[in-house]
Amino acid sequence: MRQLLLPLAFIGLDLLATHFLRLVLLWVPVPLLQHPLCNIWLTSLLRGTLFTLAFIHIFQRLQDCPAWLQKQDALQAWMVLCLIPPSYATFKMLCYVSNNEVLWGWYSLKWLALAYVTTSLTVVLWKRYAPHSNGGVEKKTGTSLTRLLSYMVPDIRRFVVVIFFVVISSLGEMAIPYYTGRMTDWIMSEENPDAFFSAITAMTLITVMSAVSEFVCDLIYNVTMSKIHMRIQSLVFRSVLRQEIAFFDTASTGDITSRITTDTNTMSESLSEKLSLLMWYFMRVVCLSGFMLSLSWKLSLFTAIGLPIIWIIPEYSGKFYQKLSVKVQTSLAEANKVATEVFSCIKTVRSFANEDGEAKRYSDMLEETYKLNKIEAVAYAVSTWTNSLSSLALKVCILYYGAKLVTSDDVSSGDLVAFILYELQFTSAIEVLISYYPHVKKAVGASEKIFEYMDRKPAMTTPGTLAPNSLKGHISFKNVSFAYPGRPDTMVLKDVSLELNPGEITALVGPSGSGKTTCISLLERFYEPQTGKILLDGVSIQEYEHKYLHRKLALVSQEPMLFARSVEENIAYGIENPCLEDVKNAAKLANAHEFVCGLKEGYNTDAGEKGGQLSGGQKQRVAIARALLRDPSVLILDDATSSLDTESEHLVQSAIFNRKLKCSILVIAHRLSTVEKADRIIVLEDGRVVEQGTHKDLLQQQGTYYLLIQKMMKGFDRNGNQESECE
Numbered sequence: 001m002r003q004l005l006l007p008l009a010f011i012g013l014d015l016l017a018t019h020f021l022r023l024v025l026l027w028v029p030v031p032l033l034q035h036p037l038c039n040i041w042l043t044s045l046l047r048g049t050l051f052t053l054a055f056i057h058i059f060q061r062l063q064d065c066p067a068w069l070q071k072q073d074a075l076q077a078w079m080v081l082c083l084i085p086p087s088y089a090t091f092k093m094l095c096y097v098s099n100n101e102v103l104w105g106w107y108s109l110k111w112l113a114l115a116y117v118t119t120s121l122t123v124v125l126w127k128r129y130a131p132h133s134n135g136g137v138e139k140k141t142g143t144s145l146t147r148l149l150s151y152m153v154p155d156i157r158r159f160v161v162v163i164f165f166v167v168i169s170s171l172g173e174m175a176i177p178y179y180t181g182r183m184t185d186w187i188m189s190e191e192n193p194d195a196f197f198s199a200i201t202a203m204t205l206i207t208v209m210s211a212v213s214e215f216v217c218d219l220i221y222n223v224t225m226s227k228i229h230m231r232i233q234s235l236v237f238r239s240v241l242r243q244e245i246a247f248f249d250t251a252s253t254g255d256i257t258s259r260i261t262t263d264t265n266t267m268s269e270s271l272s273e274k275l276s277l278l279m280w281y282f283m284r285v286v287c288l289s290g291f292m293l294s295l296s297w298k299l300s301l302f303t304a305i306g307l308p309i310i311w312i313i314p315e316y317s318g319k320f321y322q323k324l325s326v327k328v329q330t331s332l333a334e335a336n337k338v339a340t341e342v343f344s345c346i347k348t349v350r351s352f353a354n355e356d357g358e359a360k361r362y363s364d365m366l367e368e369t370y371k372l373n374k375i376e377a378v379a380y381a382v383s384t385w386t387n388s389l390s391s392l393a394l395k396v397c398i399l400y401y402g403a404k405l406v407t408s409d410d411v412s413s414g415d416l417v418a419f420i421l422y423e424l425q426f427t428s429a430i431e432v433l434i435s436y437y438p439h440v441k442k443a444v445g446a447s448e449k450i451f452e453y454m455d456r457k458p459a460m461t462t463p464g465t466l467a468p469n470s471l472k473g474h475i476s477f478k479n480v481s482f483a484y485p486g487r488p489d490t491m492v493l494k495d496v497s498l499e500l501n502p503g504e505i506t507a508l509v510g511p512s513g514s515g516k517t518t519c520i521s522l523l524e525r526f527y528e529p530q531t532g533k534i535l536l537d538g539v540s541i542q543e544y545e546h547k548y549l550h551r552k553l554a555l556v557s558q559e560p561m562l563f564a565r566s567v568e569e570n571i572a573y574g575i576e577n578p579c580l581e582d583v584k585n586a587a588k589l590a591n592a593h594e595f596v597c598g599l600k601e602g603y604n605t606d607a608g609e610k611g612g613q614l615s616g617g618q619k620q621r622v623a624i625a626r627a628l629l630r631d632p633s634v635l636i637l638d639d640a641t642s643s644l645d646t647e648s649e650h651l652v653q654s655a656i657f658n659r660k661l662k663c664s665i666l667v668i669a670h671r672l673s674t675v676e677k678a679d680r681i682i683v684l685e686d687g688r689v690v691e692q693g694t695h696k697d698l699l700q701q702q703g704t705y706y707l708l709i710q711k712m713m714k715g716f717d718r719n720g721n722q723e724s725e726c727e
């Protein structure tokens with residue numbers, strides 16, 4: 001009761017205050033204040049000020065004050081309420097329409113009630129449709145949209161053409177209502193018998209022109225949007241490729257691929273389809289507004305006031321219907337639960353002979369659903385009925401008002417017919433604009449995720465520019481310590497210092513997990529050491545140009561990755577304009593030529609995904625050929641011959657090791673036969689260099705290396721072969 005009485009008391013107080021203020025101003029002996037327009041403005045401003053003062057000094061401080069009076073929204077609504085009467089009176093005056101009724105009667109109950117209704121409507125519409133600031137989200141959306149549009153800038157000329165055709169096509173669509181109106185006038189006047197046929201001809205020509213424009217526009221637009229999609233997709237791909245290896249350690253491949261493909265697809269689909277519709281309908285609304293205004297500004301104003309009503313009613317009836325649908329679904333799910341439970345415990349039901357009891361329980365549940373279904377059916381009927389009724393009511397009102405204007409000779413009958421036809425198009429165009437806006441927002445949402453990748457700065461120092469003509473291949477690790485970004489607390493390498501000399505084979509050995517592969521990863525610049533330096537020919541590897549560095553440091557890993565391309569392309573991977581002869585020579589050195597020639601399509605044979613169509617040993621030989629083709633200064637072999645049989649291993653190793661005079665070779669090997677061939681052996685244990693020297697020296701020291709060799713020998717022993725190699 002209090003909730004109803006308070007607003008009524010408030011309105012009553014407002015009426016009294018308004019009358020009082022108006023009379024006080026009229027009573028002041030200043031001629032300007034006696035002028036009705038001046039009076040209406042001053043009274044309204046004083047009315048607004050009075051409420052603002054009450055809002056700040058009373059409502060905000062009063063403990064018992066209702067919440068609706070304390071909100072900032074109340075102040076804004078009040079300002080709208082106070083400004084409606086003076087604005088309306090001024091607007092009418094500017095349009096040279098008689099405004100005496102408003103000027104002299106605005107304070108009457110009827111006008112003030114109308115102002116209250118209009119304000120309530122404005123507040124509801126504002127809350128529903130205005131873009132409210134939602135923290136930084138709106139700002140972010142705006143920024144993303146601007147950025148998205150910036151990708152369209154290179155194709156701006158195409159968009160100008162598109163807009164031109166959109167305008168032509170939209171204008172063309174106005175032809176049918178326009179000529180229908182004109183024909184009505186001619187039929188009514190019966191003055192010009194040929195007018196009908198000339199109108200039909202004009203209508204046909206313009207409609208055809210409009211259709212052609214639409215076709216051209218759609219074509220250019222869709223082609224342009226595909227181009228933009230491709231541009232964004234390749235930009236995202238490039239940005240991802242730029243990232244440091246640690247990024248790929250943490251982000252899942254699925255996530256990355258989804259960003260590049262699904263998100264960009266969602267974005268461009270929404271943009272190309274929905275944005276084009278938005279653009280289309282927006283242009284239509286602009287053209288229709290122009291035509292409607294040119295026919296009758298009064299009818300246009302009437303439509304503009306009536307439109308929000310036909311949106312609000314379906315909105316609320318739709319919400320009610322939606323809530324009911326959810327209830328029906330829940331009740332159905334409950335009934336299903338009963339059925340599932342009964343069938344899963346059928347033996348218990350049978351043994352207690354409770355079939356009838358369960359059947360009744362199920363029927364009771366269905367009864368509940370049926371009741372809700374009945375309400376839902378009524379709600380659906382009411383909802384569709386109110387929807388069509390509200391739009392019908394608007395049309396009837398427009399017709400009624402239009403008829404009045406026709407009788408007062410304000411508009412012709414033809415204009416009224418044309419206006420009604422325009423209004424039909426206008427309403428549906430506005431509906432499309434409102435319903436498609438969320439889709440564009442969705443596209444912007446998808447683009448935000450994409451931009452996250454594009455904006456991500458790789459956590460690596462930028463590559464240098466050094467690319468000297470000759471490189472010896474001298475590598476030195478100076479007090480290098482490193483922990484993987486994913487496990488920053490575990491130091492994997494601790495103060496490692498080692499050297500690789502040109503013309504030497506250096507073997508890196510150590511127990512599993514001692515950090516051998518990590519050393520290679522740092523050398524390849526997959527990660528950056530936390531402390532210490534890695535030098536190539538006395539210069540930090542960070543100083544070298546990215547491509548140059550990776551051409552000079554060639555890596556063959558234990559499980560080499562091949563691409564689903566031809567063997568030739570795999571060997572020449574990353575080399576521009578490779579020569580087939582060089583590819584074949586590299587393959588011969590790697591003992592791969594023979595098996596490649598035996599393949600069905602030779603060097604053109606597809607290696608399959610990740611080289612899946614080749615055996616482990618064949619993959620390794622292709623990978624070795626890939627490394628040798630680069631003529632590297634530092635060759636890194638991470639257990640690269642592990643999958644080869646003894647004979648192939650011997651052949652490949654002799655080919656590789658014969659090149660040692662040209663470069664430094666670093667091998668990680670688990671086979672004694674490989675380690676023995678090394679000029680120098682570096683022993684790693686728990687991330688530290690614990691021993692260095694030749695095979696002979698280290699064996700004599702009887703330290704970690706000696707123990708390691710013992711283990712290797714036992715391993716060979718257990719396998720029952722190659723024992724002799726260890727001696």
Ligand SMILES: Nc1ncnc2c1ncn2[C@@H]1O[C@H](COP(=O)(O)OP(=O)(O)OP(=O)(O)O)[C@@H](O)[C@H]1O
Pocket residue numbers: 249484485486487492510511512513514515516517518519
């Ligand atoms: N990407 C990674 N993120 C976190 N920790 C890692 C990563 N890669 C390796 N490690 C850890 O670093 C340590 C050294 O690994 P590394 O691969 O360098 O050893 P390794 O000596 O080459 O071993 P193996 O002989 O078994 O290949 C191990 O404890 C391993 O768990």
